[in-house]
Amino acid sequence: MKAAVGAASLIPRNALVWIILSQFALLLPHLGRLPVWVVLVYLSTAVWRLLAYQGRVSFPGRWARVGLIGAGFAAIFLSYGNLLGLEPTVALLLTAFALKLLELVKRKDAYVLIFLGYFICVTAFLFTQDILLVLYSLFTLLLVTTALVALHRPGEHRFRVDTLRLPALMLAQAFPLMLVLFFLFPRIGPLWTVPVKSHAARTGVSDFMKPGDISSLSQSDEVAFRAEFEGDIPPRSELYWRGLVFSVLDDGAWRSLRYHELPGAEMRQQATEPAGPELSYSVLMMPTQQNWLYSLRYARARQSGVIPTPDFRLFSPVEIEDQLRYRVSSWPQTPLETELSDWRRSTELVLPATGNPRSRELAAELHAASTSDAAFVDAVLAHFNRENFVYTLQPPLLSGPDPMDQFLFQSRRGFCEHYAYAFTLMMRAAGVPARVVAGYQGGEINPVNGTVIVHQFDAHAWSEVWLEGQGWVRVDPTGAVSPDRIELGLEQALAGEGSFLANSPLSPLRYRSVNWVNMLRLRYDALTYRWQSWVVGFNSEEQYSLLQDLFGSVRAQTFVIIVLASGALVLVPVAWLLLGRHRRRPLDPAQQLYLAFCARLVRRGLARERGEGPRAFCQRVAHADPALGRWARDFTEGFEQLAYTGSAAGGSARQQQLRNLRQQLQRMPGTS
Amino acid sequence: MATAPEVTGRATSAPRGRFGRWLERRIPPARSVTLDQRRIFIFPSLPGLFFFLLLLLILLTAINYQNNMAYAVAFLLATLFVIAILHTYANLAGLTLHAVAASAAFPGQQSEFTLRLERGRRAAHYGLRLAWPRGGDARVSLVDRDSVELRLFVPVGQRGWYHPGRLLLESSYPLGLLRCWTWVDLDLRALVYPQPLASPELPGASSDSPEGAAVAVSGSDDFYGFREYRRGDSLRQVHWKGLAKGQALQSKHYAAYTDRSAWLDWDAFPGLPLEQRLSHLCHWALLFERGDEDYGLRLPGTQIAPARGEAQLERVLTALALFGAGGQGT
Known part of the structure; x- marks a missing residue:
């Protein structure tokens, strides 16, 4: 250290250790998003700082520090390619947090580090608000607060675990009031735009599908969304969660129509009268970094901020970066677009000029043999069913200009996207308007709370054909090949192949047959659902309805009264615990008598001095006033007997001694 | 002493003016002061103000990212701050300060003030700082013991009684976000001897007085x-x-x-100003104490019989220190 630092502003070793512990604890939730070298920075700064504490190395000089910070910036730029997104910003913060340890000399530096630690704890929530992370973060908050407390206990030069006790108590005391604030604090919209997650992978179904895309998505056991039905859950074979409609076939891949490709008249959804029974449900979607929402057929959102599209999907104008909960009503039996516009008809019929000649030929053949479009659809499905087609998660790679010819006539092994692709191609080739729909099919019903859990491996692609008088009709060619996929789900459909979640041997979903593992998983999922929808998804609407339920009306006064009342409810007990004048232990009767003895002597001008023992005082009294000497000596002897040996004596003997002592006190000689 | 003599160096305390007078009524001077809510003040410290900025930053993050857990952290830390008010206060509350002693000193030197700090109901009080506005400070924690004796050094002023003023007792334990303090007047005073001043000779000092x-x-x-x-x-x-x-x-x-005995006599320095006479007498007293001769002191209204030894020196110097103050040395 160059500057002389007052002993008082030095950092106790206990605090230093707690600071370093909390640094590593704060780093942990970010590990998956960080380049490995950041961890090395944490390790080396911790070692450096501890060696500096022991005096074996010196702190880095100013230029060394500037160099380290510059190197950190450069390394982050190299690792992420920019410095602007949320991930590089957090990485910068974490690197600065580690390097600041090398500057930790005075108490002021410790404050900077600890406050930074509190903020870094918050940054973890920008990526996920999972219940486990929240519980863990409570622990890191405790560690950071412990470091703050240890900082104010001077002279503790050994690591002490019991430092945790006070901050734990304080956080526990703070918790109830935090809950009140959490539920009452008005939620307002964002004040300005902030760095977004630029490096988070877009998850879920993409708006671009080529053979192999969905099968790779099916390797993931992540949850795509959870749905909660207000009434009965429809049979799983009816659970077709529409997310995307692919109307364009380009370069061997299907994609959706771009907004600018739509003519003005086609930009709005056709007015449609709902028909049949209504299904009401809410969907809690995990972040996808995409815009589309999933819903059953003919869905109307029951909240603002969700837009219906002309192809009867739901769309969010902003990318879904955090979990989103939306309420929907669906009428699955509603005929869609019974009147097809010319533009729409021609769009849904377009095929590339060339390619897949044998498939087109087959389509023309089957169409010619059919009496109607509907019969043609059945003929194609029958073809899939009759011929030796295999539903597999490991289809051979299709290449070349005619992938569907290869699939239909050679490999005959494919996943849902292959069948949807081939089927739609054949429909269009025969002049029947058709398109590919992508989303999820099925889902797992959680018996604990009755939600439908839809995983990524439920991703699916099917077709819609337009039939005269019926509008768009859903046709799932996969069902013709593997009915189990629709009725029972992917795991059952692939039971013979053993490829379900083959790449995730530890996924609890693979052990659904083990009863207790499955129950544990479902309970945790139910807890997560509750957490995500009630706590993480708590917003101004929920707040309003909660307050209305609790207090009838929502007024400013109500807010103020609740905050003040709950504040008092929390603070008064804490204050009583901390400051209350708890009754002192009552004095022993012998001691009370001795105090009375002292008080009498004070009146004679003889005060016992602090720390003066009874015997010494007695001698002094005798010396100062011989008239009192004998009396004082007798009393003191009686008292000492009672005080030091008396408790061993029996109850009645002790009572007698006390009486004697009291009498002796009364015998005080009067003044001459 | 009931009243403070004129020559004392009072008015060195930090709180002055209206606050000082208010303090005088609120915490009157006493040899022992137990700290309670009447005597303790509390306010956010500088780190506490930065902590507010941190809370604001977390709240803005919560609003802009619409992140409920960030809200929760902001509220938890805000409530922690509120709870810390009580804990910070409790770290001072119940402490009792006792005045023990103040050593005499020469002008320009430091007097040693001895205090005893006794804990209250709480088992531990951490990070206490005691300081006189003009003097040094002491930092102490009361852990695993009932009381602790402290020595604080304060540079003294002119001859007479020196009042160090109000003592500051502060702490910001446990979180450092709030500072809790009090100004107590322990009614301690230190005796300040005259400044020794050499004179060429001691006129009239006689070893064979009649x-x-x-x-x-x-x-x-x-x-x-x-x-x-x-x-x-x-x-x-x-x-x-x-x-x-x-x-x-x-x-x-x-x-x-x-x-053999000598008299340090007030009348031996005719014509000199009062302070200078006392300074010369002081000088000689110190000199005689080092020699092997007894010495006594004659001041108008006071006479100290010749003797030698520390007690004699103290008697003489005390008489000199308090001369003209209306007080008596003891």
Whole structure:
């Protein structure tokens, strides 16, 4: 250290250790998003700082520090390619947090580090608000607060675990009031735009599908969304969660129509009268970094901020970066677009000029043999069913200009996207308007709370054909090949192949047959659902309805009264615990008598001095006033007997001694 | 002493003006002060203000990212701050400060003030700082013991009684976000001797004064007079007859005449100003103490019989320090 630092502003070793512990604890939730070298920075700064504490190395000089910070910036730029997104910003913060340890000399530096630690704890929530992370973060908050407390206990030069006790108590005391604030604090919209997650992978179904895309998505056991039905859950074979409609076939891949490709008249959804029974449900979607929402057929959102599209999907104008909960009503039996516009008809019929000649030929053949479009659809499905087609998660790679010819006539092994692709191609080739729909099919019903859990491996692609008088009709060619996929789900459909979640041997979903593992998983999922929808998804609407339920009306006064009342409810007990004048232990009767003895002597001008023992005082009294000497000596002897040996004596003997002592006190000689 | 003499160096305390007068009423001077809500002040410290900025930053993050868990952290830390008010207060509450002693000093030197800090109901009080506005400070934690004695050094002012003013006792434990403090007047004062000033010679210092110097030597034969009974006097010396007559307890005092003694005499410096005379007398007293001669002091209204030793020096210097102050040395 160059500057002389007052002993008082030095950092106790206990605090230093707690600071370093909390640094590593704060780093942990970010590990998956960080380049490995950041961890090395944490390790080396911790070692450096501890060696500096022991005096074996010196702190880095100013230029060394500037160099380290510059190197950190450069390394982050190299690792992420920019410095602007949320991930590089957090990485910068974490690197600065580690390097600041090398500057930790005075108490002021410790404050900077600890406050930074509190903020870094918050940054973890920008990526996920999972219940486990929240519980863990409570622990890191405790560690950071412990470091703050240890900082104010001077002279503790050994690591002490019991430092945790006070901050734990304080956080526990703070918790109830935090809950009140959490539920009452008005939620307002964002004040300005902030760095977004630029490096988070877009998850879920993409708006671009080529053979192999969905099968790779099916390797993931992540949850795509959870749905909660207000009434009965429809049979799983009816659970077709529409997310995307692919109307364009380009370069061997299907994609959706771009907004600018739509003519003005086609930009709005056709007015449609709902028909049949209504299904009401809410969907809690995990972040996808995409815009589309999933819903059953003919869905109307029951909240603002969700837009219906002309192809009867739901769309969010902003990318879904955090979990989103939306309420929907669906009428699955509603005929869609019974009147097809010319533009729409021609769009849904377009095929590339060339390619897949044998498939087109087959389509023309089957169409010619059919009496109607509907019969043609059945003929194609029958073809899939009759011929030796295999539903597999490991289809051979299709290449070349005619992938569907290869699939239909050679490999005959494919996943849902292959069948949807081939089927739609054949429909269009025969002049029947058709398109590919992508989303999820099925889902797992959680018996604990009755939600439908839809995983990524439920991703699916099917077709819609337009039939005269019926509008768009859903046709799932996969069902013709593997009915189990629709009725029972992917795991059952692939039971013979053993490829379900083959790449995730530890996924609890693979052990659904083990009863207790499955129950544990479902309970945790139910807890997560509750957490995500009630706590993480708590917003101004929920707040309003909660307050209305609790207090009838929502007024400013109500807010103020609740905050003040709950504040008092929390603070008064804490204050009583901390400051209350708890009754002192009552004095022993012998001691009370001795105090009375002292008080009498004070009146004679003889005060016992602090720390003066009874015997010494007695001698002094005798010396100062011989008239009192004998009396004082007798009393003191009686008292000492009672005080030091008396408790061993029996109850009645002790009572007698006390009486004697009291009498002796009364015998005080009067003044001459 | 009931009232403070004119020459004292009072008014060195930090809180002045209206606040000082208010403090004087609120926390009157006392030898022992137990801290309670009447005597403790609390306010956010500088780190506490930065903590507010941190809370604001977290709240803005919560709003802009619409992140409920960030809200939760902001509220948890805000409530922690509120809870810390009580904990910070509790770290001072119940402490008792006792004035123990103040050592005498020469002007320009530091006087040692001894205090005792006694814990209250709480088992531990951490990070306490005590300081006099002009003097040094002491930091102490009361853990695993009931009380602690502290020595604080304060540079003293002019001859007479020096009042160090109000003592600051502060702490920001446990979180450092709030500072809790009090200003107590422990009614302590330190004696300040005159500034020693050399004079070329001590005029009139005589070793063969006509009346000689009577020096109290117990155990010698010649009865010298009565004096008030002091602790430690032999019982044989007690004036029992007087006691029987209802007089106060007195002991007989015997004295021997020494042959060599000197008088430090106020009148030996005619024409010099008061302070200068006292300074010269002080100088000589210190000088005689190092020699092997007894010395006494004559001041207008006071006379100290010749003797030698630390007690004599203290008597002489105290008389010099308080001369003209209307007070008596003890």
